[in-house]
Amino acid sequence: MCVSNKSVSQNLQVVAQKIRVRVLEASHRAHKGHIGSALSVCEIVAVISANARGLGTQNISRDRVVLSKGHAALAWYSALEQVGVITTDTLKTYMCDGSLLGTHPDPELEGVDFMTGSLGQGIGYGVGAALAGRLAKDERRSFVVLSDSELNEGSTWESAALAGQLKLKNLKVFLDLNGQQALGKTKDILPTSAAIGAWEMFGWNVTRVNGHSTSEIYQGLETHESLGTGPLIIVASTIAGKGVSFMEGEVKWHYLPMTEVEYGRAVDQVNRELETLKMNSDLS
Amino acid sequence: MRQKLIEELCKAARADDRIVLLTADLGFGVLEQFANEFPDRYFNVGVAEQSLIATATGLAEAGFVPFCYSIATFASLRGLEFIRNGPVAHNLPVRIIGIGPGMDYGFDGLSHFAVDDVGSLRCQPGLTIWTPSDEVDVSTQFKSVNDFAGPVYMRILKNSVKCNTHRLLQDSGIGAMISIISLGDAHLIGEIIRHRVAEIASDISHQTVNLLSLNLTHVIQQHLAKTRICIVVENHYVVGGLSSMVAEVVANSSLKVLVIPVGVESLPIGKLGSPKYLSERFMTDIDSVISKVKSELNLKVGSSFK
Numbered sequence: 001m002c003v004s005n006k007s008v009s010q011n012l013q014v015v016a017q018k019i020r021v022r023v024l025e026a027s028h029r030a031h032k033g034h035i036g037s038a039l040s041v042c043e044i045v046a047v048i049s050a051n052a053r054g055l056g057t058q059n060i061s062r063d064r065v066v067l068s069k070g071h072a073a074l075a076w077y078s079a080l081e082q083v084g085v086i087t088t089d090t091l092k093t094y095m096c097d098g099s100l101l102g103t104h105p106d107p108e109l110e111g112v113d114f115m116t117g118s119l120g121q122g123i124g125y126g127v128g129a130a131l132a133g134r135l136a137k138d139e140r141r142s143f144v145v146l147s148d149s150e151l152n153e154g155s156t157w158e159s160a161a162l163a164g165q166l167k168l169k170n171l172k173v174f175l176d177l178n179g180q181q182a183l184g185k186t187k188d189i190l191p192t193s194a195a196i197g198a199w200e201m202f203g204w205n206v207t208r209v210n211g212h213s214t215s216e217i218y219q220g221l222e223t224h225e226s227l228g229t230g231p232l233i234i235v236a237s238t239i240a241g242k243g244v245s246f247m248e249g250e251v252k253w254h255y256l257p258m259t260e261v262e263y264g265r266a267v268d269q270v271n272r273e274l275e276t277l278k279m280n281s282d283l284s
Numbered sequence: 285m286r287q288k289l290i291e292e293l294c295k296a297a298r299a300d301d302r303i304v305l306l307t308a309d310l311g312f313g314v315l316e317q318f319a320n321e322f323p324d325r326y327f328n329v330g331v332a333e334q335s336l337i338a339t340a341t342g343l344a345e346a347g348f349v350p351f352c353y354s355i356a357t358f359a360s361l362r363g364l365e366f367i368r369n370g371p372v373a374h375n376l377p378v379r380i381i382g383i384g385p386g387m388d389y390g391f392d393g394l395s396h397f398a399v400d401d402v403g404s405l406r407c408q409p410g411l412t413i414w415t416p417s418d419e420v421d422v423s424t425q426f427k428s429v430n431d432f433a434g435p436v437y438m439r440i441l442k443n444s445v446k447c448n449t450h451r452l453l454q455d456s457g458i459g460a461m462i463s464i465i466s467l468g469d470a471h472l473i474g475e476i477i478r479h480r481v482a483e484i485a486s487d488i489s490h491q492t493v494n495l496l497s498l499n500l501t502h503v504i505q506q507h508l509a510k511t512r513i514c515i516v517v518e519n520h521y522v523v524g525g526l527s528s529m530v531a532e533v534v535a536n537s538s539l540k541v542l543v544i545p546v547g548v549e550s551l552p553i554g555k556l557g558s559p560k561y562l563s564e565r566f567m568t569d570i571d572s573v574i575s576k577v578k579s580e581l582n583l584k585v586g587s588s589f590k
Binding site: 114127 | 339366
């Protein structure tokens with residue numbers, strides 16, 4: 001069982017890196033920003049897309065996925081491609097006229113349950129989806145990807161308090177704690193240190209993980225399945241721009257598109273890491 | 285009115301287990317019937333209107349029919365962007381119950397006055413505003429309104445209005461020379477105006493709009509085909525609501541109609557009182573409406589057009 005789990009998580013680490021490659025390719029093709037945010041959540045979306053039951057179907061009992069940080073949509077599209085919900089050709093329509101793949105998710109696209117883009121709204125949809133699962137008495141779960149900048153929004157806390165009060169164990173939130181927001185570091189704008197502790201006070205099960213380790217994220221989910229008592233928040237420590245050394249931790253990559261030279265450097269670095277991960281995965 | 289609405293909601297919930305009631309911590313003395321009968325389908329989300337709408341959105345996407353209860357201003361305005369991006373954008377059957385249209389909350393002041401809710405919501409595609417004028421409307425229209433596939437904002441008078449006598453705008457073909465159109469909850473004010481206008485002119489119709497949506501525009505256009513003066517009455521600012529809607533219809537057509545808005549004309553602060561007092565203080569003065577009608581009909585003071 002352990003070997004199997006290790007193998008799964010190593011594969012997911014490879015998938016996450018493939019997502020990272022796609023993010024760079026599509027951003028380059030579209031000459032579009034929001035790269036740092038997307039690179040930050042590659043491991044998170046890899047784990048969610050691999051675990052969400054019924055992803056891409058209209059099955060009423062399917063797990064719901066809410067990308068509350070809608071501006072990381074490109075990472076989610078790339079994850080959907082990795083699990084075969086959308087095709088590579090569809091992914092290539094990112095930011096083309098008439099496409100369903102814009103900077104924020106559109107529910108017309110397979111694998112997108114809710115439109116997001118306005119911060120602090122998605123988690124509320126996730127609470128409703130989890131409550132629906134309870135009322136329907138089925139096994140569905142509700143996965144939400146939350147950015148740390150959404151901790152600024154009062155509505156996030158309305159939903160946090162409600163989910164804790166309702167003890168919605170089937171609600172699983174992944175907090176992408178990269179310490180950055182649009183105009184700077186969270187610590188310089190509205191610090192999140194107190195906010196993290198608040199989840200526990202609201203009755204959530206809080207698990208801290210390395211957000212770039214698919215095995216730690218996956219383990220967080222698994223442990224909660226067996227031992228959890230309330231909603232889960234996986235506080236995932238991440239790095240904005242992860243995998244591209246000149247982007248990591250740099251606020252400007254929230255918005256900037258890449259030049260040709262930058263793209264060449266970035267994709268080369270990410271591809272090299274992908275080859276290493278594949279080799280390690282094959283050896284195991 | 286709100287009691288009657290909850291009675292109808294309970295009836296519907298007995299037959300439809302998709303119905304869920306969420307409240308943002310309001311409804312004392314009103315919601316107990318539902319809460320007691322359907323404890324598993326009743327949720328107090330706390331004083332959290334954004335969460336109210338977002339949670340309902342998640343429920344509705346999964347096939348439930350959530351009713352969201354609060355005072356009209358809080359239900360409509362506090363969560364406005366959530367209504368726009370949630371039930372409207374996803375075209376989901378979320379029902380938002382807003383209690384207290386206009387200055388219904390009297391001494392509670394502007395924070396509780398829904399004088400801009402219609403203006404904020406009526407431009408949302410697919411959203412219907414339902415504003416019954418009495419308990420008969422609530423009983424007879426609830427089921428069909430609840431059958432709408434998209435979101436509905438229910439603008440409900442706080443206190444009971446048993447039965448008005450009126451016809452629905454939808455039932456009427458061609459209007460009279462002077463047409464009074466009232467938003468459902470302003471029907472009684474519309475009746476007062478009708479009686480005053482009747483003193484100087486005949487051929488008056490008074491119609492009440494219970495369902496307001498973007499689809500209503502062609503109905504209004506048909507209705508005003510032979511109308512020369514249209515007085516629009518609403519518990520709302522004279523800007524943005526039904527008056528604006530009628531004026532838009534007239535401006536976008538070849539109709540030659542003078543639109544006279546009757547509603548809240550200025551910021552209703554600085555004076556508190558009963559809804560009746562506040563109406564006299566802040567709503568369009570009826571004498572000025574009569575003067576405009578006379579002027580349009582080229583009548584001298586004291587004469588009539590009959």
